[in-house]
Amino acid sequence: MSSNTESWQAKAQRKRDQILQGIPEQWRLSRADLDRAALQSDLTGSFIQSFLDQETIEITSLETNEINPCLHELFIEYALDRAKELDAFFEKHGKPTGALHGLPISLKDQFHVGDFDTTMAYVGWIDGKLGIDKEKSPVFESDLVKELRSLGAVFYCKTALPQTVLVGFPYGHLNGRSQGLTFISLLAWRNNQQHHWRLELVFRSVLSTKPWLSDPAVVPIPWRTEELESIRSRVNAKGQSAGRPLKFGFFWRNSTLEPHPPVRRGLKIVAEALQRAGHIIVDWNPPDHKVAEHIHAQFLYADGAHDVQAHISRSGEPIIPNLKSRFGLREPMPLLQYQDLTMQGLDFENRYADYWNSTGTEDGHAVDAFIMAPAPHAAVIPGKYLTPGYTEVINLLNYSAVALPVTRADKALDVVDTDYIPSEGLDKRNWDAYEPDIYHGAPVGVQVVARKFEEEKALAIAEVVQAAIRAAQT
Amino acid sequence: MSSNTESWQAKAQRKRDQILQGIPEQWRLSRADLDRAALQSDLTGSFIQSFLDQETIEITSLETNEINPCLHELFIEYALDRAKELDAFFEKHGKPTGALHGLPISLKDQFHVGDFDTTMAYVGWIDGKLGIDKEKSPVFESDLVKELRSLGAVFYCKTALPQTVLVGFPYGHLNGRSQGLTFISLLAWRNNQQHHWRLELVFRSVLSTKPWLSDPAVVPIPWRTEELESIRSRVNAKGQSAGRPLKFGFFWRNSTLEPHPPVRRGLKIVAEALQRAGHIIVDWNPPDHKVAEHIHAQFLYADGAHDVQAHISRSGEPIIPNLKSRFGLREPMPLLQYQDLTMQGLDFENRYADYWNSTGTEDGHAVDAFIMAPAPHAAVIPGKYLTPGYTEVINLLNYSAVALPVTRADKALDVVDTDYIPSEGLDKRNWDAYEPDIYHGAPVGVQVVARKFEEEKALAIAEVVQAAIRAAQT
Numbered sequence: 001m002s003s004n005t006e007s008w009q010a011k012a013q014r015k016r017d018q019i020l021q022g023i024p025e026q027w028r029l030s031r032a033d034l035d036r037a038a039l040q041s042d043l044t045g046s047f048i049q050s051f052l053d054q055e056t057i058e059i060t061s062l063e064t065n066e067i068n069p070c071l072h073e074l075f076i077e078y079a080l081d082r083a084k085e086l087d088a089f090f091e092k093h094g095k096p097t098g099a100l101h102g103l104p105i106s107l108k109d110q111f112h113v114g115d116f117d118t119t120m121a122y123v124g125w126i127d128g129k130l131g132i133d134k135e136k137s138p139v140f141e142s143d144l145v146k147e148l149r150s151l152g153a154v155f156y157c158k159t160a161l162p163q164t165v166l167v168g169f170p171y172g173h174l175n176g177r178s179q180g181l182t183f184i185s186l187l188a189w190r191n192n193q194q195h196h197w198r199l200e201l202v203f204r205s206v207l208s209t210k211p212w213l214s215d216p217a218v219v220p221i222p223w224r225t226e227e228l229e230s231i232r233s234r235v236n237a238k239g240q241s242a243g244r245p246l247k248f249g250f251f252w253r254n255s256t257l258e259p260h261p262p263v264r265r266g267l268k269i270v271a272e273a274l275q276r277a278g279h280i281i282v283d284w285n286p287p288d289h290k291v292a293e294h295i296h297a298q299f300l301y302a303d304g305a306h307d308v309q310a311h312i313s314r315s316g317e318p319i320i321p322n323l324k325s326r327f328g329l330r331e332p333m334p335l336l337q338y339q340d341l342t343m344q345g346l347d348f349e350n351r352y353a354d355y356w357n358s359t360g361t362e363d364g365h366a367v368d369a370f371i372m373a374p375a376p377h378a379a380v381i382p383g384k385y386l387t388p389g390y391t392e393v394i395n396l397l398n399y400s401a402v403a404l405p406v407t408r409a410d411k412a413l414d415v416v417d418t419d420y421i422p423s424e425g426l427d428k429r430n431w432d433a434y435e436p437d438i439y440h441g442a443p444v445g446v447q448v449v450a451r452k453f454e455e456e457k458a459l460a461i462a463e464v465v466q467a468a469i470r471a472a473q474t
Numbered sequence: 475m476s477s478n479t480e481s482w483q484a485k486a487q488r489k490r491d492q493i494l495q496g497i498p499e500q501w502r503l504s505r506a507d508l509d510r511a512a513l514q515s516d517l518t519g520s521f522i523q524s525f526l527d528q529e530t531i532e533i534t535s536l537e538t539n540e541i542n543p544c545l546h547e548l549f550i551e552y553a554l555d556r557a558k559e560l561d562a563f564f565e566k567h568g569k570p571t572g573a574l575h576g577l578p579i580s581l582k583d584q585f586h587v588g589d590f591d592t593t594m595a596y597v598g599w600i601d602g603k604l605g606i607d608k609e610k611s612p613v614f615e616s617d618l619v620k621e622l623r624s625l626g627a628v629f630y631c632k633t634a635l636p637q638t639v640l641v642g643f644p645y646g647h648l649n650g651r652s653q654g655l656t657f658i659s660l661l662a663w664r665n666n667q668q669h670h671w672r673l674e675l676v677f678r679s680v681l682s683t684k685p686w687l688s689d690p691a692v693v694p695i696p697w698r699t700e701e702l703e704s705i706r707s708r709v710n711a712k713g714q715s716a717g718r719p720l721k722f723g724f725f726w727r728n729s730t731l732e733p734h735p736p737v738r739r740g741l742k743i744v745a746e747a748l749q750r751a752g753h754i755i756v757d758w759n760p761p762d763h764k765v766a767e768h769i770h771a772q773f774l775y776a777d778g779a780h781d782v783q784a785h786i787s788r789s790g791e792p793i794i795p796n797l798k799s800r801f802g803l804r805e806p807m808p809l810l811q812y813q814d815l816t817m818q819g820l821d822f823e824n825r826y827a828d829y830w831n832s833t834g835t836e837d838g839h840a841v842d843a844f845i846m847a848p849a850p851h852a853a854v855i856p857g858k859y860l861t862p863g864y865t866e867v868i869n870l871l872n873y874s875a876v877a878l879p880v881t882r883a884d885k886a887l888d889v890v891d892t893d894y895i896p897s898e899g900l901d902k903r904n905w906d907a908y909e910p911d912i913y914h915g916a917p918v919g920v921q922v923v924a925r926k927f928e929e930e931k932a933l934a935i936a937e938v939v940q941a942a943i944r945a946a947q948t
Contacts, residue, residue: 212927213827213831213925216820216824216826216827216925217823219693219927220695220926220927221694302809303809303810332810333809334806335777335806335807335809335812336780336806338809338812346690349690349691353690357687357688397690398690452694453686453694
């Protein structure tokens with residue numbers, strides 16, 4: 001089926017056709033509905049629900065290739081066969097196979113599942129498994145896939161990624177732009193409490209398989225229920241302080257980019273809700289995040305784009321326009337400079353830890369977590385994603401972060417602020433990109449950030465934040 | 475006192491004088507005793523005990539600069555002042571300051587203590603603190619130092635290191651060759667059971683201070699008593715199996731270097747003792763350690779010796795002869811090659827983990843630990859240290875290892891084996907270096923190796939091994 005002389009365009013088209021074929025006929029939308037969909041600024045809510053019963057919304061994703069190319073693989077038959085296997089197991093043994101028995105789980109297209117492709121959005125890896133010799137290992141699987149399966153998970157699709165995984169929405173030559181991530185995040189939005197429980201279940205179950213024994217890169221820290229409990233024991237069901245209050249740092253903006261009005265309002269909603277719930281709010285003035293962003297970016301580009309170029313040259317596809325200027329092939333960074341960069345990163349980590357510890361100087365209690373926007377704008381409009389600046393500091397620090405929804409942009413409340421004079425460059429481009437009508441209804445979130453290896457704490461605190469927001473709204 | 479025009483020889487001599495001055499007059503040996511010392515092949519045992527009472531042996535080290543330059547700093551006054559402080563605290567509060575109240579602890583000269591020098595054997599860092607601007611931070615201290623002090627430790631010296639810390643005995647221009655490490659290890663030898671308890675106490679206490687909060691490079695794994703207990707519950711006081719037996723891999727030699735006869739015998743003693751105690755012994759046939767040694771060495775030399783050269787050029791001292799050929803200044807490795815090397819290291823780790831897991835295929839129980847020699851020879855004769863090959867695989871894998879003493883070389887038992895034909899090169903050089911008369915009485919040890927982050931398990935298993943050896947000898 002594949003051929004060395006096949007153009008990258010033809011190869012990508014073949015894959016798109018294959019993905020579409022994976023969607024059962026009866027699940028596809030009619031031409032008329034597709035046209036109607038193209039006119040929506042928000043495909044979720046009433047529009048999509050007009051096609052579905054409640055249960056279906058929660059179990060499957062429903063988009064067709066034309067309106068929402070959020071998938072790189074869809075394998076319903078494979079999933080149904082697996083579900084039958086699990087049913088048979090339950091019938092025979094009278095018990096589930098594991099903690100995730102029958103749970104449908106989607107993985108992004110970086111994970112190796114069965115004999116399906118792993119493309120990571122590179123056309124050159126269609127009919128292949130990125131980095132793996134598929135001839136030799138047709139069913140090579142990622143450790144996480146094996147662990148989830150051993151717990152009873154059912155895989156049914158692989159979700160889309162952008163080329164290089166370095167822009168804020170899936171965009172590559174496999175499927176063009178996708179609004180998939182927005183939709184998926186909205187599922188979480190609809191039922192966030194349940195989402196937290198699911199996250200906890202999956203984390204706890206996967207860690208119960210001791211993944212560090214098969215993958216030495218995994219640190220052997222089991223799921224620490226006591227870390228969750230130590231937070232939960234300090235609040236009631238409404239997130240109100242019921243003991244020593246939680247202490248939050250609030251990072252209102254970074255030094256380069258002013259958040260759009262809906263994001264400012266979102267942060268204020270959270271701060272007020274937490275204060276009303278009896279928690280402590282302090283301003284968060286850490287070492288300049290710009291330094292982290294600079295170090296992080298240098299790491300990304302250190303290899304002179306040799307890795308990315310090797311992947312795209314397999315098919316001859318070009319770099320997507322958003323990344324073209326950054327991923328031209330060039331000399332890699334000299335090693336001594338790279339080692340110095342590593343030291344700069346460690347130094348930033350140390351200074352950040354010192355700052356964090358210093359917040360406990362007065363009362364003996366350092367902040368439990370800090371709150372910041374995940375981006376300077378509400379849910380991204382495809383093509384308007386300018387910078388990962390609000391997230392890459394977290395990447396560099398390896399901190400534990402949980403993003404959660406707060407409100408939606410509202411053109412009546414979030415009017416253009418003419419008092420703010422943006423700096424020339426990125427700040428101005430971002431500031432000018434805010435248009436109340438376009439953003440109206442877009443989700444606004446915050447991220448709860450705990451230290452490195454504090455996933456349980458971050459999750460428990462995110463629950464508290466959400467409960468407090470909910471309580472403040474009622 | 476220091477001057478930019480001072481020669482490195484003069485600077486080193488000044489430091490040696492200073493170290494000597496730190497030793498109280500009444501503790502120094504006479505000229506006659508020093509001459510007698512120079513004739514001994516073993517300074518421990520009856521020779522040194524002729525000068526000391528039992529208690530003194532355990533509390534202080536006693537060498538003078540001339541016979542045993544094992545120290546870079548000795549600060550008895552500082553230690554006594556600290557001890558008085560601790561006494562006063564105890565008097566006032568009726569309780570110790572922490573779990574290590576009053577415990578004298580020596581640190582190697584890589585740690586920053588008070589306003590003392592940190593030279594790491596570089597003459598250029600005399601009157602300085604390696605890598606730290608001493609003008610700005612005269613009392614900059616390492617995190618570990620602060621943590622140990624907060625627990626009540628008393629610092630009294632800093633032990634010698636070789637230039638670059640990459641040869642097997644302290645050898646640099648600060649103090650020439652040292653036999654110090656041999657003597658220190660013998661203290662442990664004399665009373666190894668107590669040594670294990672001390673290690674456990676120090677680890678547990680230091681981890682109780684949550685060092686990961688101040689140093690993000692520390693992984694937040696507390697001391698896991700349950701890991702020790704899970705081993706201890708499987709044996710009795712003689713190290714005999716009292717439940718599911720322990721399972722040991724035995725690594726008899728690596729692919730390049732045959733161990734000397736005393737080391738071979740040491741391994742056999744351990745294997746027989748463990749079998750007699752009811753444990754399971756299997757051969758250990760992992761991925762070739764030579765691969766790990768090669769990767770490890772490339773990492774060491776990747777920077778083209780720029781780091782080492784920067785340190786020695788501060789004073790103009792030369793590289794010590796043992797390292798000269800390896801640390802000439804040259805072009806650093808290109809970054810892509812370095813990144814590939816990192817991948818090779820991860821691949822080796824993965825393959826090693828796969829092998830380890832495979833030892834459980836038949837009976838469901840992978841080996842608990844494996845046993846290997848720490849070197850292909852007994853305790854090293856200064857100048858005869860040829861290769862770190864038996865240890866650097868452990869460094870690359872980040873495995874948890876505990877070295878422990880087994881026996882002593884014995885010229886009557888460990889005769890030259892003329893049947894073994896060494897390979898040309900390192901194997902032959904090592905093999906030819908074995909002389910029964912010279913090695914007679916030298917300590918022979920093994921190392922107990924557990925996986926990454928399994929320090930507690932390694933320590934508990936080392937106790938079992940030692941108990942089994944002792945039981946077999948009586």
